[in-house]
Amino acid sequence: xxxxxxxxxxxxxxxGQNVTLSCxxxxxxxxxxxxxxxxxxxxxxxxxxxxxxxxxxxxxxEGYSVSREKKESFPLTVTSAQKNPTAFYLxxxxxxxxxxxxxxxxxxxxxxx
Amino acid sequence: xxxxxxxxxxxxxxxxxxxxxxxxxxxxxxDYFPWYxxxxxxxxxxLIAIRPDVSEKKEGRFTISFNKSAKxxxxxxxxxxxxxxxxxxxxxxxxxxxxxxxxxxxxxxVLA
Numbered sequence: 448x449x450x451x452x453x454x455x456x457x458x459x460x461x462x463g464q465n466v467t468l469s470c471x472x473x474x475x476x477x478x479x480x481x482x483x484x485x486x487x488x489x490x491x492x493x494x495x496x497x498x499x500x501x502x503x504x505x506x507x508x509e510g511y512s513v514s515r516e517k518k519e520s521f522p523l524t525v526t527s528a529q530k531n532p533t534a535f536y537l538x539x540x541x542x543x544x545x546x547x548x549x550x551x552x553x554x555x556x557x558x559x560x
Numbered sequence: 561x562x563x564x565x566x567x568x569x570x571x572x573x574x575x576x577x578x579x580x581x582x583x584x585x586x587x588x589x590x591d592y593f594p595w596y597x598x599x600x601x602x603x604x605x606x607l608i609a610i611r612p613d614v615s616e617k618k619e620g621r622f623t624i625s626f627n628k629s630a631k632x633x634x635x636x637x638x639x640x641x642x643x644x645x646x647x648x649x650x651x652x653x654x655x656x657x658x659x660x661x662x663x664x665x666x667x668x669x670v671l672a
Contacts, residue, residue, distance in 0.1 A: 451603075478658050489566075489649060489662030490604070497658060505659070537603050547592045547653060549660060551603035 450474065451552035453538050458557045460532075468523045468555045470538030476550075477543035479521035483507060484535040484554075493536075496521055497543070525557060532559045562587060564652050566663025573670050579637040581666045583650035586631065590652035594660075595624065595635045598647045607648075608635070640670045 451472045460466045472479065478497050482490040492505030496515040510529025515521055521540075525532045535556050539549040565584045573579045583593075592611055596604035610617045610624040610633065617624045623636040637644055650663040 453603075480658075487569075487664065489564075489651075489664045490660075491662075492659060495658055539603075541658070547609070547655070548594070548606060550606065551596075553603045554601070556601075 451538060451540055451550060453536075453552040453555050456553065456555060458555055460557070460559050462559055463527045464559075465524055465526050466532075466557065466559075468525065468536055468538075468557070470521045470523065470552060471519055472521075472538075472540045472552075473519060474540055474542070474550065475518070476540035477518070478541045479515070480539040480541075480549065481505075481511070481513065481521070481523045482537040482539065484537055490537060493523065525559075532557060562661055564650060564661050564663045566650050566666060568666060569664070570667045571669070573640045573668065575640065575642060575670055575672055577640050577670075579640045579644065579668055579670070580634055581648050581650070581668070582632060582634045583652075583663050584630075584632045585652050585661075587652070587654070588631070589654050590661075591655045592653040593624070593626065593633050594651050594653075595622075596649045596651065598649065598665075600647075604649060637668075640668075642670045642672045645669050 454469045480495040481493040494513045496502035512524045537554045538552040541549045594609035595607045597607045598604040621638045626633045647665045651660040
C-alpha cells in the first residue's frame with residue numbers, strides 16, 4: 448500500500464525544546480517537501496529536497512532543519528529558534544519524472560506551550 | 561509576482577448546485593495549476609490540474625477553466641454534494657523548480 452506516512456499525528460512540546468517530525472514515503476519518489484499550514488493561510492514551503500543528501504530552503508526555513516539521508520525519509524526538526532512553532536505540518540513527495548504532481552501525507556499537528 | 565490570489569474565502573452552496581472558486585496569478589512563468597481538496601485534519605489530496613496550453617479540463621463533476629490572457633483559473637464543482645464540503649486550494653508552479661505557490665484556500669460547505 449503505497450503512500451506517505453507522518454508520525455505522530457499529534458505532538459505536544461514545551462517551549463524551548465527541539466522536536467523532530469517524521470515523514471516516510473514508499474512511492475519511490477525522488478523529491479520531498481515540508482509545508483506549514485496555519486488557519487486562513489495557504490501552505491507555505493519550509494524545505495524541499497530533490498535528491499538524497501541535498502535540500503534547499505523554502506520560503507520560511509528559519510527555525511527549522513532537515514536531513515535527507517535516505518530516499519524514503521525526510522525528517523523535519525522544529526528548533527527552539529522557531530518563534531511560532533504551533534501549526535499543522537505537511538510532508539509531500541513527487542517523482543522526478545512528473546515532478547509537477549505532489550502527494551501529501553496526513554500531517555502532524557504540533558502544539559508548543 | 562509570486563502570489564496566487566484565491567476567492568472567495570468561504571462558500572455555501574445548496575446540494576445539486578454549482579460551486580465556483582477562482583484564482584488569479586501574476587507570474588506568466590507559471591506553467592502548472594493544480595487544485596487540492598482538504599478535509600479537516602487531513603492532508604490535501606490532488607483533485608485536478610491543468611497546464612496553460614489547455615482552456616478547460618474536466619474530470620467527473622470537477623472542471624478547471626483556464627484563461628491565460630486574464631491570468632485566471634477557476635474550479636467548478638457541478639452537482640455539488642455534502643461530501644464535497646472541504647477546503648479547496650489552488651496552486652501554481654514553475655516547471656523544474658519543484659515549488660508550488662498556494663492560494664489561501666476556500667472553505668466550501670454544501671447544504672443537504
